[in-house]
Amino acid sequence: MHIVVCTKHTPDTEAKMTVDGAGNVSWGESPLIINPWDEYAVEEALVLRDEHGGKVTVISMGPQEALEALKHAVAMGCDEAIRIWDETCAGSDTLATSYVLARAIEQMGDVDLVLFGKSAIDAQTWQVGAAVAKRLGAPSLMYTIKVVELDPDARSITVERLLEEGRQVVSATLPAVVGTTKGINEPRYTSFIGIRKAAKMEYPAWSLDDVGAESDKVGASGSGVRWPEVFAPPAREGEAEMIEAETVEQQAAILVDKLLAEKVI
Amino acid sequence: MDFSLTSEQEMTRQMVREFAERKVSPVIKEYDRSHRPNLDALGRMAELGILGICIPVRYGGAGMDYICLGLACEELERVDTSLRVVMSVHTGLNCLGLFQWGSEQQKQRWLVPQARGERYAAYALTEPGAGSDVVALAATARREGDVYVLNGEKMWISLAAVAHNFLVFAKTDPRAAKAHRGISAFMVEREMAGVTTGDIHGKLGVRAGSTGWISLADVEVPVENRLGEEGEGFKIAMSCLDNGRYTVAAGATGLIRASLEASVAYAHERRTFGREIAEHQLIQQMIARMARDYEMARLLCWKAGWLKNQGQRNTRETSLAKWFATEASFTAASDAVQIHGAYGYSDEYDVERYLRNAKGACIYEGTSQIHELIQAGYALDHRGDRPLRCELPAYDPGYWQT
Numbered sequence: 001m002h003i004v005v006c007t008k009h010t011p012d013t014e015a016k017m018t019v020d021g022a023g024n025v026s027w028g029e030s031p032l033i034i035n036p037w038d039e040y041a042v043e044e045a046l047v048l049r050d051e052h053g054g055k056v057t058v059i060s061m062g063p064q065e066a067l068e069a070l071k072h073a074v075a076m077g078c079d080e081a082i083r084i085w086d087e088t089c090a091g092s093d094t095l096a097t098s099y100v101l102a103r104a105i106e107q108m109g110d111v112d113l114v115l116f117g118k119s120a121i122d123a124q125t126w127q128v129g130a131a132v133a134k135r136l137g138a139p140s141l142m143y144t145i146k147v148v149e150l151d152p153d154a155r156s157i158t159v160e161r162l163l164e165e166g167r168q169v170v171s172a173t174l175p176a177v178v179g180t181t182k183g184i185n186e187p188r189y190t191s192f193i194g195i196r197k198a199a200k201m202e203y204p205a206w207s208l209d210d211v212g213a214e215s216d217k218v219g220a221s222g223s224g225v226r227w228p229e230v231f232a233p234p235a236r237e238g239e240a241e242m243i244e245a246e247t248v249e250q251q252a253a254i255l256v257d258k259l260l261a262e263k264v265i
Numbered sequence: 266m267d268f269s270l271t272s273e274q275e276m277t278r279q280m281v282r283e284f285a286e287r288k289v290s291p292v293i294k295e296y297d298r299s300h301r302p303n304l305d306a307l308g309r310m311a312e313l314g315i316l317g318i319c320i321p322v323r324y325g326g327a328g329m330d331y332i333c334l335g336l337a338c339e340e341l342e343r344v345d346t347s348l349r350v351v352m353s354v355h356t357g358l359n360c361l362g363l364f365q366w367g368s369e370q371q372k373q374r375w376l377v378p379q380a381r382g383e384r385y386a387a388y389a390l391t392e393p394g395a396g397s398d399v400v401a402l403a404a405t406a407r408r409e410g411d412v413y414v415l416n417g418e419k420m421w422i423s424l425a426a427v428a429h430n431f432l433v434f435a436k437t438d439p440r441a442a443k444a445h446r447g448i449s450a451f452m453v454e455r456e457m458a459g460v461t462t463g464d465i466h467g468k469l470g471v472r473a474g475s476t477g478w479i480s481l482a483d484v485e486v487p488v489e490n491r492l493g494e495e496g497e498g499f500k501i502a503m504s505c506l507d508n509g510r511y512t513v514a515a516g517a518t519g520l521i522r523a524s525l526e527a528s529v530a531y532a533h534e535r536r537t538f539g540r541e542i543a544e545h546q547l548i549q550q551m552i553a554r555m556a557r558d559y560e561m562a563r564l565l566c567w568k569a570g571w572l573k574n575q576g577q578r579n580t581r582e583t584s585l586a587k588w589f590a591t592e593a594s595f596t597a598a599s600d601a602v603q604i605h606g607a608y609g610y611s612d613e614y615d616v617e618r619y620l621r622n623a624k625g626a627c628i629y630e631g632t633s634q635i636h637e638l639i640q641a642g643y644a645l646d647h648r649g650d651r652p653l654r655c656e657l658p659a660y661d662p663g664y665w666q667t
């Protein structure tokens with residue numbers, strides 16, 4: 001089995017985002033970390049590899065800082081890591097990002113399974129996984145909460161998807177693209193052996209040429225999305241009202257009346 | 266000069282931080298309130314290899330350096346003191362003591378399982394009648410053929426009720442002219458007949474940590490359990506403290522950071538007189554001091570850790586780091602409570618726990634007064650360091666990781 005995990009580096013969850021007058025987004029000094037949702041994808045890949053053999057390659061399209069995400073994945077136990085970058089990649093939307101990732105995966109040739117996190121905590125489009133599946137012409141199994149069965153010999157995979165209305169069990173042929181969700185597993189901590197490996201490893205950087213991608217399909221010029229304006233959302237204003245009464249029962253009754261009056265219930 | 270952490274150190278910090286935030290932070294109040302050690306988290310720490318973090322892989326450890334040990338302590342104590350105390354006694358005082366002074370056989374027998382976290386270890390120096398005045402200890406070890414017969418009471422011992430192995434100091438020559446030359450060190454195992462332990466209740470802080478007593482009644486300890494030579498116990502005890510104090514200092518640094526983080530967050534939340542309290546200069550002053558002390562404590566710890574990595578003697582630097590960082594952590598925690606007002610005085614917030622925990626660190630592993638005396642001693646040339654028969658080996662990645 002050759003499993004590929006796609007990951008992105010994101011600012012730490014505690015980072016404070018600011019937007020300046022010109023629409024430039026900044027995360028300040030915040031350290032960059034692996035997109036937290038991608039840890040579920042890495043964990044699932046490691047579990048499947050340990051069960052079925054083979055290797056896990058983690059890839060990311062991103063500048064030098066993306067190494068932080070790759071290192072974390074290697075420190076968790078991934079076998080290989082590849083960063084894909086070219087200055088022209090800057091400003092890529094999901095269309096362009098998925099194009100580059102799909103090209104890179106095709107370049108590897110022998111990939112059986114591609115895993116994604118559910119979304120990236122910064123841009124949150126939830127699109128890249130499905131878009132890569134479409135480009136690869138592979139089945140797209142997004143919102144997977146459980147891998148029910150993986151049969152490398154029969155070239156098939158069965159997963160349980162978490163949908164709003166309930167759960168759905170679907171089977172597909174390999175190679176397939178799986179989008180993981182929180183709850184599919186509990187991501188492991190990095191290990192000291194992994195940390196040492198990650199610190200020493202060489203991280204090949206593939207260029208657009210290396211993956212056979214055309215430069216006019218990536219970056220801002222290759223993107224369908226335009227960002228005419230970027231601004232920080234206005235701070236949410238809320239008012240808290242303390243309900244005072246003699247007893248808890250009275251407080252509850254007042255609360256219910258208020259909720260009815262506000263048509264909340 | 267280079268103040269940056271290596272990739273390994275940075276990832277180690279991140280890993281321990283994640284562990285502390287995921288595994289300790291959500292439950293610490295519960296354990297602290299009920300005065301129970303979090304053995305579940307301790308077990309996970311063992312599995313992750315944190316308990317043997319800076320011990321070479323060949324001795325069951327994780328093969329990281331001494332800076333990583335400090336970073337792990339900082340990250341643990343940023344969330345709670347009790348698991349850092351485990352690092353101090355298990356890793357700093359006991360494992361590194363074995364690593365420095367133990368014979369190959371002793372390392373295989375005790376260090377390997379301890380570094381793997383299969384056996385927990387403690388350090389038993391203090392007695393009811395002897396704390397700062399170590400040579401006043403009254404426990405005795407009487408040689409009888411192939412065994413020493415140990416008798417005595419140890420008090421205020423971290424992990425007393427939890428540990429499997431104890432590094433015990435006792436007098437082999439109670440009448441030695443130079444009293445410190447009469448002390449020897451022994452590895453005592455819980456299973457040995459005559460060993461009983463118990464917890465001390467009613468502590469001000471470190472309530473999620475086990476602190477207790479050990480009673481030794483005619484415990485027969487084989488000669489091969491003696492660490493170092495007969496009469497070398499005092500030197501061993503002191504050299505172990507060079508490592509234990511380093512972990513305490515690094516932990517206190519984490520406690521300052523925790524106080525700072527909590528204070529900054531609350532200063533933005535709380536409003537008085539029409540503005541955030543962060544706008545009041547007297548609040549800013551307390552926060553500025555925490556920021557200053559965090560930076561200073563961290564630099565002192567890194568210096569001590571760097572000296573350890575180089576294999577250089579660091580008794581003075583480690584004592585300085587421990588003295589400064591623990592006192593600064595107590596001030597930081599106290600100011601954090603002040604900034605939180607009445608809410609800081611309640612256990613709904615974490616800062617009151619920081620304050621209770623910080624006080625302990627100004628007492629154990631050398632009280633602040635003892636460290637002042639040590640520093641004065643160095644400054645006035647009243648004391649100096651003589652080479653030891655066994656020095657703590659310098660960090661060598663090649664040797665550590667194979």
Ligand SMILES: Cc1cc2nc3c(=O)[nH]c(=O)nc-3n(C[C@H](O)[C@H](O)[C@H](O)COP(=O)(O)OP(=O)(O)OC[C@H]3O[C@@H](n4cnc5c(N)ncnc54)[C@H](O)[C@@H]3O)c2cc1C
Pocket residue numbers: 006007008025035037038041059060061062091092093094095097101115116117118119120121122123124125126127128129220223225226227
């Ligand atoms: C600071 C900033 C500036 C931006 N500037 C622009 C811009 O100028 N124009 C524009 O159109 N868009 C811009 N974007 C958004 C950009 O479109 C998306 O970040 C990107 O396309 C990925 O989409 P997503 O983050 O929503 O990922 P999602 O679709 O939410 O992510 C799903 C999963 O896809 C995988 N994944 C996502 N990205 C990568 C990657 N790079 N490498 C490997 N795997 C990946 C991960 O597994 C992830 O969990 C910007 C985003 C940020 C944070």
Ligand SMILES: Cc1cc2nc3c(=O)[nH]c(=O)nc-3n(C[C@H](O)[C@H](O)[C@H](O)COP(=O)(O)OP(=O)(O)OC[C@H]3O[C@@H](n4cnc5c(N)ncnc54)[C@H](O)[C@@H]3O)c2cc1C
Pocket residue numbers: 354387388389390391394395396397398420421422423424471476625628629630631632633634635638
């Ligand atoms: C939570 C906790 C955990 C502990 N864990 C361990 C452990 O794992 N192993 C272990 O062996 N011990 C442990 N101890 C014991 C600790 O190391 C001792 O309490 C400490 O060394 C001080 O000894 P003492 O309490 O007997 O105080 P004393 O030595 O009696 O000191 C009382 C006071 O006198 C001051 N003083 C003493 N001598 C002088 C002097 N010459 N000049 C000026 N002032 C002086 C001291 O600073 C202190 O203020 C622990 C203690 C605590 C609170």
